[in-house]
Amino acid sequence: MFKRAKPQYSISWIEKISEIPKQVWNELATPLKTPFLEWEWLNNIETSKSAIPRAGWQPCHLTIWRDKELIGAAPLYIKGHSYGEFVFDHQWADLSHRLGISYYPKLLGMTPFTPAVGYRFLISPNENETEITEIMIAAIDRFCDQNRISGCHFLFVDPDWKPIIENYGFSSWLHHSYIWSNPNFNNFDDYLKQFNANQRRNIKRERKAVNKANLNIKILTGDDIPHHLYPLIHQFYSNTCEKFYWGSKYLTRKFFDQLYPHYSHRIVLAAAYTDYDERKPVGMSFCIRKGDNLYGRYWGSFEEYDCLHFEACYYQPIEWAIKEGITMFDPGAGGRHKRRRGFPATPNYSLHRFYDQKMTQILVHYIPEINKMEQEEIDAINQDLPFSKKEIEFKDL
Numbered sequence: 001m002f003k004r005a006k007p008q009y010s011i012s013w014i015e016k017i018s019e020i021p022k023q024v025w026n027e028l029a030t031p032l033k034t035p036f037l038e039w040e041w042l043n044n045i046e047t048s049k050s051a052i053p054r055a056g057w058q059p060c061h062l063t064i065w066r067d068k069e070l071i072g073a074a075p076l077y078i079k080g081h082s083y084g085e086f087v088f089d090h091q092w093a094d095l096s097h098r099l100g101i102s103y104y105p106k107l108l109g110m111t112p113f114t115p116a117v118g119y120r121f122l123i124s125p126n127e128n129e130t131e132i133t134e135i136m137i138a139a140i141d142r143f144c145d146q147n148r149i150s151g152c153h154f155l156f157v158d159p160d161w162k163p164i165i166e167n168y169g170f171s172s173w174l175h176h177s178y179i180w181s182n183p184n185f186n187n188f189d190d191y192l193k194q195f196n197a198n199q200r201r202n203i204k205r206e207r208k209a210v211n212k213a214n215l216n217i218k219i220l221t222g223d224d225i226p227h228h229l230y231p232l233i234h235q236f237y238s239n240t241c242e243k244f245y246w247g248s249k250y251l252t253r254k255f256f257d258q259l260y261p262h263y264s265h266r267i268v269l270a271a272a273y274t275d276y277d278e279r280k281p282v283g284m285s286f287c288i289r290k291g292d293n294l295y296g297r298y299w300g301s302f303e304e305y306d307c308l309h310f311e312a313c314y315y316q317p318i319e320w321a322i323k324e325g326i327t328m329f330d331p332g333a334g335g336r337h338k339r340r341r342g343f344p345a346t347p348n349y350s351l352h353r354f355y356d357q358k359m360t361q362i363l364v365h366y367i368p369e370i371n372k373m374e375q376e377e378i379d380a381i382n383q384d385l386p387f388s389k390k391e392i393e394f395k396d397l
Contacts, residue, residue, distance in 0.1 A: 009132075010065045011139050017043045017061065017075070024070050031125070034118025034158070035290035036111040040263045042075055048255035051112040055250070056081045060107070062139055064132060071124040072132045076140075077108045078149070084250045086115035086333050087155045087175060087350045092359075096150070101356050103150050107140065110155040113250045115333040116295050117177065117348045119154055120161035129164075137168045144355055151354040162349050170351040171363050174371040176378050178336075178343035180318065180329040188319045194342060199386035203341070206307035207315060210272075213305050215282070217312060219320045220269040221289075229269065229281070230260045236284050236300025266290060270316040272301070272308055285312040294321050296331035314341045336381070345381040 017025065017039060025039040035041065044050075051057035057077045064072030081104065082089055096103035110119050123132045140152055154165065166172055185191050192200050210217070220229070234256040241249035259267060266288050271281035283301030287294055299313050313331060321329050331338060339345065354360045 008066070009071075009135055011135070012063045012065060013143065014061045014063055015059050017046055017059070020063065020070060020073070025073065025122075028070065028073055028122035028124060032118065032120070032122070032158075033291065033293060034111075034116065035266050035288050035293075035295070036114045036116055036118060037075060037120075037122060042111065044255055044258045044263065045112050045251075048252045048258055050251045050255050051077065056083065057112055058105075060143075062136060062143075064135060064139075066127075069124075071127045072136055073122040074109060074136060074140075075111065077110075077112065078105050078147075079108045080104045084113045084248070085110065085155060087153075087173075089153070092363075095362065096356075096359060099358055101150070101359060102148075105147075105149050107144055107149050107152045108155065109153065114297075115156055115177070116330055117156045118158050119156050120158040133164060133168075137165075141355075150356065151352060151359070153353075154351040157349055157351055159349070162351065165351050170353045171367050172349045172351055172371070173367060174374040175348050175350065176345040176374065176381075177330060177333075177348050178338035179346040180321075180331070180343045182322060182325075182327045182329075185322045187322060188315075191318060191322065191342065194387050196386050196388045199340065203315070206310050209307040210305065210311045213308070214275050215272045215305060215308065215311075216275070216278075217316050218269075218271050218273065219316060220271055221267065222265050225260075225264055225267060225269060227260055228279075229271070229284075230256050232281065233259075233269075233284065233286050233298065236302075237286070237298040238300070239302070240298065240300040268294065268317070268320070270312045270320075272305070272312055283308050283312055285317065287317055289324075289326070292325065292327040294326045294329045296329070298332075310341065314338070314343075318342075339381055339385055342385075342387075344385060345378045347375075347378060 014020065020039070022039040029037045029039065046052065046059055051059065056079060060076050060078050062074040062076055063070060082093065085108065093103040121133060121136055123129050143149070144152055154170070157165070162172060192203060195203065231253065234251070234253040237251065237256070238249055268287040268289050270285045270287070272283040273281050282303050283305065285296060285299040287296050294317060296313055296317060299309065301308055317329060331343060352363060354363055
């Protein structure tokens with residue numbers, strides 16, 4: 001009786017997503033919930049010169065092959081700093097420095113500049129996931145050892161993937177995002193009913209302020225988005241970065257230009273127009289949709305309008321999401337004001353492995369305490385949500 005030979009796998013590290021044909025990569029990425037591991041998005045970040053070595057993002061992607069078939073992949077980057085990650089590990093870098101240990105370079109698994117949950121290895125459903133994961137983790141460990149890389153970090157990970165990687169000795173670090181969930185609302189009035197009377201009045205007042213300014217908000221999607229709006233997205237993004245987030249303008253104009261036409265099917269815009277100019281919006285929010293999930297990414301305006309930010313970034317996307325059957329809306333990083341509009345603090349995790357024994361011991365010892373404090377903060381935030389008493393009792397059941 002003949003024994004079936006084990007499949008032979010080969011490992012390849014690539015410096016550009018474009019080295020892999022789009023269709024080949026997307027056979028692994030498209031089935032995932034997240035849109036941010038798809039070839040078009042990752043390739044655009046690289047070819048637009050947004051994530052490049054000069055900016056401190058050296059693409060170094062792991063791929064696993066069986067003969068000539070891509071059966072596993074991990075978007076990875078060698079980092080010489082921690083900017084653009086939205087997981088603030090500066091305290092770990094400072095501790096490493098005080099111990100005389102080099103913290104950089106480090107190996108990072110995430111979609112650059114994209115604090116949205118969903119990162120995981122891309123593995124063919126026809127393969128043994130456990131076996132391929134073991135091969136990929138071992139390849140990462142060897143790579144880090146050979147190149148004197150301090151640690152490997154996976155950020156904003158898929159919650160279903162988290163326990164799998166913890167089994168390989170990675171420590172989980174708890175954070176939180178503000179996420180809206182749709183419990184089968186029929187319309188925007190259903191959304192309003194969850195709030196207490198005071199917050200319902202506030203939301204109605206904010207929406208009226210936009211109407212009084214004679215602004216017309218249009219939701220534009222896919223092929224309905226005029227080509228001339230894509231450069232404007234970058235202008236709005238740039239203005240917001242310069243006003244509020246100095247030093248965080250990571251994406252180039254070319255990135256937004258290249259979204260058209262090959263990624264336009266995922267884009268949702270909430271564009272604000274005045275009565276006297278129905279071609280050029282004065283403000284805009286930029287979202288990405290995949291399936292039942294909606295992700296708010298960027299926002300900006302050329303003029304200051306009372307409450308336009310809330311209307312374009314929250315209320316219009318929520319109203320549209322309800323009509324479209326969207327079940328999850330992640331409006332983007334930061335902003336405790338999101339809780340006032342029905343976005344509870346929602347746990348997310350990053351996974352970490354240090355290759356220095358001292359750093360490993362400190363991480364393992366202190367991360368449970370850090371996670372406990374983070375969970376206490378999440379609980380405190382969610383105790384202060386402006387929901388009606390009836391709604392709170394319902395959620396507690």
